[in-house]
Amino acid sequence: MITENKQEIDPSVDFLVITRPYARNFDMTEVRKNLLHALTLAHVIEKIPDEDEIEES
Template structure:
């Protein structure tokens, strides 16, 4: 994802957490904040230390980014959203990761 598609600053994360709506399944929590007039969506990814060591966390982040890149044309444009990985995602296959993330995004009306 290019920089313009990312939520990076702590203040931006907090704004999505406090003002946005959340939906969850067993593997992911998705917070969504409507941003009318925005040219394209922005996403933040959070993987906590409960997932595992740095290698495992980066592995999960790469899989989430890959899934979002594949789904890019289907994602609504005028939103900021944050994807938070829960511990059961560690050790799950790419197909399962994609299926679970798509389910969470549909629940949050991102897709």
């Protein structure tokens, strides 16, 4: 999931992902979508891939 967007992430940036208890019910598509959203909000990556790009990977 992170490896697919590795080229967009500054190698000098460290980040920690903390999930909420309800996330244990997410499937991998939801996990990826939420993680990409969080990385975008944190300005770690510039944009969230389109839905088609998410489904293809």
